[in-house]
Each structure stands twice: as C-alpha cells, then as structure tokens.
Amino acid sequence: MRRVWLLGGGALLLLIFGTEMVLRLGLGLGDPPLSVRDPKVDYLLKPSQTYQRFGMVYSVNAYGMRARDPSPTKEPCEFRVLVVGDSVLNGGAVVDQRVIATSVAERKLADALRRPIWVANISAGGWAPEHQKAYLERFGWFDADVAVFVLSTHDLHQRAAFHPDMGPNFPAQAPPLALFEAVERYLPRYVPFVAQFLPVPEEGIARPGVDDPKAAEAILTDLLAEARSKTKQVVVLHHRTLEELSGDAPPDEIKDGERLREIALAGGAAYLDLGPVERNPPGGETLYRDGIHLTAAGQAVLEGALTSGVIGVLAELAAGQPDSCRAAPAL
Template sequence: MAVLGLVAIITTEVLARAGLGLGDPPLYQTDPEIEYLLKPNQRVKRFGHRYVVNRYGMRSDDFEPKKGAPGERRVLVFGDSVVNGGAQVDQGRLATEQLRVRLGRTSQVATVGNVAAFSWGPGNWLAYARRFGFLDADTAIIVVNGADYGDVPTFAPLRPDTHPSQPPLSALVEGATRYLPAYLGLDQSSGPARESTDADRAASLRDLAELIVMARRAGVQVRLVQHYERDELDGAGLPAGLQAFSRLCEEYEVPVVSMRDAERRARDVAYLDDIHLSPEGQDLLTDALLAAANLPAGGRHVAAFGLRH
C-alpha cells in the first residue's frame, strides 16, 4: 500500500507539473528602489500558457538596449497586473505582444516592452525608469486604473501566494497552499488591506508627473490609457482615481485614451474578475494601445478610440 501511495503521489506530481505547470511559477525579486520586479530571464509554462520574462524584468521577449534596425519603432507600456496579464493569459495574447505584431505591419521592425508587475503603481514605474531608462523608446504608454491612485511602494516582504520569490517544494505543495484555499473560498490575506492616505494619493500623482517629465526629457512621447474596473463602467463621470490622473494629463498635455465604451460593450467576456482582463479583454487593450501609439503630438482625450475635441 505504501508503494502504491508513493506511486500515486509521484504520478500526481508529474501530471501537475506537465499538465498545469505547477511547481514552476514566475518568480519575483525584491529591489531597494523599485520595491520588487520579475526576476530576469524566465521562461515558464503555466496552465498551458507561455510566460516569458526578458533581461529587464519585462514580460516580453528580449531586445537590445538601443534600436539597431533601420525604421525600428519601439514602445514601452507601463502598468500593473492588467498589463502583465498573469498566468491566465498566454504570452501571445498579451496586448503588448499583439501591439508589436500590429505595429510591425506598418514599421519595418517593432519592439514593445511590457513594463508591468502585479500591484505596481506610479512609484514603481518611476523607479523602474530611473533604473533602466526608456531603452531608446519612441513612445511610453501608461495604462492606469483607479486602484493605481494612492498605490505607493511599501517594501513589505513578498507574499509567496502573490509574488513568489523561490520555487515551491513541489507542484502538489503549490497547489495545496496557493490555489486550493482560493478554490475553497478561504481568505489567504495576512490582514486587512492597507488603506491609501491623502499623502499616498498625492505621492502617486507626483510620481506619475515625474515619470512624464523624465520621458519627455529623453525624447519619448507619453500617452495614457484609462482602464475601468467592471463595477465602474456604469457610473456617472470618471471614478476618483481616473479623474485625478486625467486632470494631471490635462496639466501636462498628455493625450488620453479611454477604454470605457469598449469595455462596457464587452463586459461579459472582457474580464476575468472585477479588474483583470481575459484574453478577449487583452484584445480591447490592444486596440487602445494602438490608438494611443498612433495619436499625433498635441492630441487630447480619446473616447472609444476616436478623438474627442
């Protein structure tokens, strides 16, 4: 019986690794300035989906720090888990990957960097840009949602269920500790979520403003895309966070693309939960990124990917 039990455990372990990709999650590392970022140079497969991280900790294929090909167009997309996509979205279905393909139809070469990680906000993006620069990009597109307003780095220890820094002991251990509690509806949080303060919200706006100024000094065009949480789609006016970012963009004359109309029309298929995008939602984000990337200098706000005058 013991032998049969051991064989069953080993068989289940192999199936969990080969079939689900458990036991080999994308890993994060702490950073004294950025707070944390994806560990460089990873290639894993989770739930049948490819997950690639390049030398810069981006969820993108690797590329050189300077453009080399004539006519190359380069775009960096800053964001959080919405842009990163997570393991539930295959690498090829990410909006940043789709944008690279679509830009490549009009440029000889197109490079798009996915500068995003779970729970990042303006402070993380700014620190990342200070560390790596803009890597010879022509355009930086910042994708925001209301949760980014007041989201500041805390430098707390990384949680293994959201930002693992070491491989789990086994696929079965990861399944039992990371996914089974969520499946059973058990709360895995270590305590109540930290509430943003007025100082946090002011800091996030300062960080975003500094990122805009840094990019422009580097000769990079800046665009902003507004992504809505599902429960914000029917509200009157802009949610508080997006409204604050919008006012900042007006002050700095940064064109803005709103996803509200597109997400409202596709709400039944566009979301994995209240905020994260399904593969179909990533398609909508692709359209928004393309609209932002192709906006002329001096453009204003955009609604449903058409100019609002």
C-alpha cells in the same frame, strides 16, 4: 497488518507522485513566475525566464519585462514603444505571451509601418507609479519613441510598500513540490471548504501598499513629466474596474477617476478612457476574469487602444525617414 500498512503506504505514495506529475507536467504548477527584490524598485519579475503554465507561455526578458529582449542598440529605422503598467498590462500566467496586448501590438505595428518595432511590457502585479518610476530610473527609457501608461483609478492612492513578506503570489523561489503551490495558492481560491482554513490570495496584488494619495499624485505627475522629456509622445490608457463600469463605484473613486484624467492632460499626455469599450465590448465578449484583470479578449481590447494611440505619431516619424527604411519589418 504490516502488509496492509505497506500496501496502503505504497498506494498513498503512488497517489502523491501521480498527482504531482499531473500538476507539474499538465498544469505547470511547481514552476511559478518568480519575483526578485530590488532596493530601488521594491520588486520585479526575475529576468531571463520562460514558464509553461496552464498551457500558456509566460516569458520574461533580461530586463524583467514580459517582452522579447531589445537589441543592444536601437537600429536606424527602428521604433520603440514603452508600455508601463501593473498586473492588468502583464496579463498573468493564464494569458499566453503571444496574445497579451503588447505582443500583438508589436506585430501589428511592424506590419502596418513596415519598420522594425519593439514594444516593451514593463509591469508586475501590484505595481504603482512609484514602482514604475523607480524601474525607469534604474534601467532607463531604452531610447523609446513613445511611452504608454496603462493606469487604473486606484493608482492615485497606491505607493510602494517594501513589505518584507511578498506572499504566495510573488514567490522568490520555486516550491519543492507542485502540490505545495496548489494547496497554498489555488485550493483556497477555488475550493470553499479549504478557504475556511487557509487565506485566499488576492490575484495580482502585493502586500498592502501605502495609501498616500498626495504623494502618489505627485509621483505620477513627475513620471509623466519625465516621459515627456524622454519620448516624442506620452499616452495614458485609463483602465476601469467592473465596479466602475457598473456604476457601483463610491463617489470618491469617481472623483479620483476624473482626477486621473486631469493629471494626464495637464502632463501633456494623450488620454484615452477605456471605459466605454470595456463596458460594451465588440461581440459581447467576456473581457474580465475578475473585478479588474483581463481575459485574452480583454487584452485584445487593450491592444486596440494601444495600437491606435501610438500609430499616428509613429507614422509621422516614419514619413521623415529615408526611403531605405521602407522594408519588411524585422521581428
């Protein structure tokens, strides 16, 4: 009997070890993108990290952005574009670094303008304009030429919560085993039986924020005004949820969507509603992986809007530069 128990225990250990290796080496579990708390911003991505998840690369620079590091000082012929948002812009670990909207826009703008281009991706899951404003106050505007804000209708309600427990979607340290992450974060989401016993994490959403429309609107207004004073152009890209695209959004949400447009225009920003192209994507591709977050194809649509929204002003600036700037881009 003892031998049977030993054999059974050994087999169980081998099963656990094998499963751990598959999850860790095959899927990249056990090494999730980490967040750090900040007394001003609330939380942001842990700086200077690169992860391999689900066959995708997820890289964070020294400033907690999902972008490459900028040069310490802006080059004479260089253009810089700050793109600011939440989990929609960030893309998450299921979208590779090279195909997120900001990475593709950086390459396309450099090729089109024949200039060094740096495009920032200042974002984190669950961020509201209050987080974004606090981030820019802490780190500055990086001598940007253009600022682009990727906003959703709910941003007119959400404020930072500074909740002490960020939950499994925002780990501050890696779990001891990939198995722990699989059980806590993914099994409840994809296995209905497990969901009866464990809470289902909401992808890309932090702990409940403060629902304060009046304050959130004032913060966004101030943020756009500051962007106007720091850059040469401000662009607002209004991303829509599937509920909005289907016409099932409640009346208050429809009014909020229109109010967001009014605030953007009153703040002197160029406003682009992504709804029409998100509703009828080219080629009928699937743009959404849930009710709000984008697939790689969705990121391509976002990139198209981003590039078209900034290339005009950058081309005008390029025309005023000396002929020596007309060289191959340095990326």
